Amino acid sequence: xxxxxxxxxxxxxxxxxxxxxxxxxxxxxxxxxxxxxxxxxxxxxxxxxxxxxxxxxxxxxxxxxxxxxxxxxxxxxxxxxxxxxxxxxxxxxxxxxxxxxxxxxxxxxxxxxxxxxxxxxxxxxxxxxxxxxxxxxxxxxxxxxxxxxxxxxxxxxxxxxxxxxxxxxxxxxxxxxxxxxxxxxxxxxxxxxxxxxxxxxxxxxxxxxxxxxxxxxxxxxxxxxxxxxxxxxxxxxxxxxxxxxxxxxxxxxxxxxxxxxxxxxxxxxxxxxxxxxxxxxxxxxxxxxxxxxxxxxxxxxxxxxxxxxxxxxxxxxxxxxxxxxxxxxxxxxxxxxxxxxxxxxxxxxxxxxxxxxxxxxxxxxxxxxxxxxxxxxxxxxxxxxxxxxxxxxxxxxxxxxxxxxxxxxxxxxxxxxxxxxxxxxxxxxxxxxxxxxxxxxxxxxxxxxxxxxxxxxxxxxxxxxxxxxxxxxxxxxxxxxxxxxxxxxxxxxxxxxxxxxxxxx
Numbered sequence: 001x002x003x004x005x006x007x008x009x010x011x012x013x014x015x016x017x018x019x020x021x022x023x024x025x026x027x028x029x030x031x032x033x034x035x036x037x038x039x040x041x042x043x044x045x046x047x048x049x050x051x052x053x054x055x056x057x058x059x060x061x062x063x064x065x066x067x068x069x070x071x072x073x074x075x076x077x078x079x080x081x082x083x084x085x086x087x088x089x090x091x092x093x094x095x096x097x098x099x100x101x102x103x104x105x106x107x108x109x110x111x112x113x114x115x116x117x118x119x120x121x122x123x124x125x126x127x128x129x130x131x132x133x134x135x136x137x138x139x140x141x142x143x144x145x146x147x148x149x150x151x152x153x154x155x156x157x158x159x160x161x162x163x164x165x166x167x168x169x170x171x172x173x174x175x176x177x178x179x180x181x182x183x184x185x186x187x188x189x190x191x192x193x194x195x196x197x198x199x200x201x202x203x204x205x206x207x208x209x210x211x212x213x214x215x216x217x218x219x220x221x222x223x224x225x226x227x228x229x230x231x232x233x234x235x236x237x238x239x240x241x242x243x244x245x246x247x248x249x250x251x252x253x254x255x256x257x258x259x260x261x262x263x264x265x266x267x268x269x270x271x272x273x274x275x276x277x278x279x280x281x282x283x284x285x286x287x288x289x290x291x292x293x294x295x296x297x298x299x300x301x302x303x304x305x306x307x308x309x310x311x312x313x314x315x316x317x318x319x320x321x322x323x324x325x326x327x328x329x330x331x332x333x334x335x336x337x338x339x340x341x342x343x344x345x346x347x348x349x350x351x352x353x354x355x356x357x358x359x360x361x362x363x364x365x366x367x368x369x370x371x372x373x374x375x376x377x378x379x380x381x382x383x384x385x386x387x388x389x390x391x392x393x394x395x396x397x398x399x400x401x402x403x404x405x406x407x408x409x410x411x412x413x414x415x416x417x418x419x420x421x422x423x424x425x426x427x428x429x430x431x432x433x434x435x436x437x438x439x440x441x442x443x444x445x446x447x448x449x450x451x452x453x454x455x456x457x458x459x460x461x462x463x464x465x466x467x468x469x470x471x472x473x474x475x476x477x478x479x480x481x482x483x484x485x486x487x488x489x490x491x492x493x494x495x496x497x498x499x500x501x502x503x504x505x
Contacts, residue, residue: 022439036439048143065120068334089118101139130236146431153182174424202238244282246305253318266305290336327363344371357399368401396434
């Protein structure tokens with residue numbers, strides 16, 4: 001038998017494997033891994049952290065928010081008064097909120113945060129009113145760590161303000177970076193106010209929900225729209241989901257769908273347009289809405305009213321037409337000095353996730369993409385926090401900046417406290433996995449620490465480093481109340497880690 005030629009095998013493998021191109025997610029460069037296979041980071045470029053493009057993917061846009069300046073600045077007239085984070089960034093000013101974001105991110109300088117905001121690739125949703133009540137600014141953009149959002153809120157059937165405050169506190173404990181109040185039952189104004197005052201993270205809403213409480217959608221007027229937006233802005237809401245991209249001409253493309261329109265906001269606006277035979281009022285009065293939101297620095301979260309509600313309708317004509325309009329509205333938001341992110345699809349087959357992310361990157365010029373899931377299979381009700389976290393990991397790797405959690409109750413009912421925890425944990429897994437894969441600096445440090453604790457059989461440190469220490473400790477101690485040098489899976493004699501410690505180093 002010939003002697004194994006290790007050097008030859010290594011050389012053969014080296015020729016087969018791609019060279020690492022991304023940044024090292026370990027600040028201490030521990031371990032023997034070959035490295036990150038994401039694109040080389042370009043902070044300040046069109047793809048700060050990104051997956052490599054599969055052949056045929058849309059190239060990044062060459063435009064940024066700098067190409068859509070307010071008319072006063074573009075014409076050389078007297079500079080407008082800086083009101084929003086975008087205004088300040090364009091003027092070269094670093095705000096206290098930018099400094100907080102840079103400090104919390106760790107891998108970005110205040111100057112980089114400012115420049116990413118000026119380009120439109122990063123936003124800090126921070127209503128001036130909420131800032132005065134203890135808001136801790138959060139940066140959302142692909143140069144930063146992936147963020148997760150938790151949806152809470154009452155329904156006409158269930159829950160109360162106190163229950164929703166409890167859910168908010170639980171969501172924050174389990175890692176939510178933002179929260180959305182989607183209340184549709186009870187005293188929604190009081191609930192919203194209470195949530196804002198209780199939340200240290202940005203709070204978003206879908207204002208059209210409140211606009212139709214006590215009235216039919218057909219009775220919605222321009223005056224009601226502006227009055228409700230003004231009220232919520234004064235309360236301190238940090239970002240509004242505005243379904244302005246769904247146009248009347250898009251409705252004919254919904255007819256072939258298996259499930260039609262599944263967005264509550266989208267379906268309401270479709271009904272309004274059909275009844276009045278007029279264009280989407282949010283689109284028609286978009287500049288007025290911008291002017292109102294700009295006063296308080298409320299950020300846009302441009303809603304996807306035609307998002308697919310099943311795999312059979314994913315990436316269809318209706319969805320893509322709306323996305324194209326959202327690109328136009330992104331430009332108009334920037335021209336009005338407003339911060340903006342774009343919402344993305346909910347049910348998408350795994351093979352279509354990358355093109356969805358990179359088409360938004362192109363059409364919306366790199367504006368942060370905020371996606372629900374996406375859910376990658378429709379046959380696991382009760383487990384959609386898992387089906388969607390699979391899609392969310394891919395979405396973040398391919399370009400999404402924030403992931404809207406899905407709970408086990410998706411499609412089934414209003415989430416309870418435990419559902420909120422399960423949704424948050426599933427999405428923290430997705431966000432963290434994507435950050436490591438993208439090579440975001442120091443994102444793997446905690447993983448390395450827990451690996452070392454496992455190697456040393458240091459159970460207490462293992463638990464302390466776990467995201468959910470209580471659950472990890474409880475599972476271990478079910479069969480092993482004492483911390484031996486092994487677990488109940490292998491026992492003493494079969495423990496590979498223990499055997500490894502006996503091998504020569």
